Amino acid sequence: QVQLVESGGRLVQAGGSLRLSCAASGRTFSNYRAAWFRQAPGKEREFVAGISRTGGSTYYADSLKGRFTISRDNAKNTLYLQMNSLKPEDTAVYYCAVSTRAATVSTRGYDYWGQGTQVTVSS
Numbered sequence: 325q326v327q328l329v330e331s332g333g334r335l336v337q338a339g340g341s342l343r344l345s346c347a348a349s350g351r352t353f354s355n356y357r358a359a360w361f362r363q364a365p366g367k368e369r370e371f372v373a374g375i376s377r378t379g380g381s382t383y384y385a386d387s388l389k390g391r392f393t394i395s396r397d398n399a400k401n402t403l404y405l406q407m408n409s410l411k412p413e414d415t416a417v418y419y420c421a422v423s424t425r426a427a428t429v430s431t432r433g434y435d436y437w438g439q440g441t442q443v444t445v446s447s
Contacts, residue, residue, distance in 0.1 A: 326350040326436040328420050333441030340410050340445075346403040346420030346438055354378070354398040356422035360405045361431060363440075364416040371429035372418070373405065383427065410445045417442050 332344040344360070359374035373384045373394035382394050393406040403420050418441050421434035428434075 326353070326356065326422055328422065328436055328438035330418060330420055330438045330441035333418060333443045335444045335446060336410055338411055338445055338447050341406070341408045342410065342443060344405040344407070344418055344420075344441060344443070346405075348401045348403065348422065353396075353401040353422075356424055356435075357427055358394075358396060358403045358420065358422045359429075359434065360392075360394060360403075361419045361421060362414075362416035362443075363419070364413075367416075369419070369431050371431075374427055374429070375403070376427070381427075383429075385429070407443070410443075412445045412447045415443060415445050 327349045329347045336342055360372040361369050362372050363369040371385050375382045375394045375396055379396045391409050395404045420438045422436050423434045425433055
């Protein structure tokens with residue numbers, strides 16, 4: 325199994341930046357693709373960004389391209405999400421997830437999940 329623990333979420337003003345972290349433990353982190361999802365109140369969990377095992381390939385939800393950047397440090401077993409120019413509509417619980425399967429934006433394609441970290445963007 326893989327245990328994932330997100331951190332870095334907090335209250336921030338619109339236009340600000342945050343960097344989320346996801347610390348992995350258990351099995352070898354570099355064996356897994358990774359991704360960030362988010363879930364706003366009353367909405368379904370949605371894909372934010374994904375990254376390959378080595379970090380050489382990344383992909384994003386179209387609406388977030390240019391503002392969010394996903395990265396990973398396999399030596400530190402950590403996944404990151406840099407979020408810039410934050411908007412109130414970015415308010416959500418952010419989750420990291422990992423998978424041994426092919427890249428996907430579906431929540432069903434991920435095997436292990438963190439507990440989430442709350443990001444609140446005030447206007």
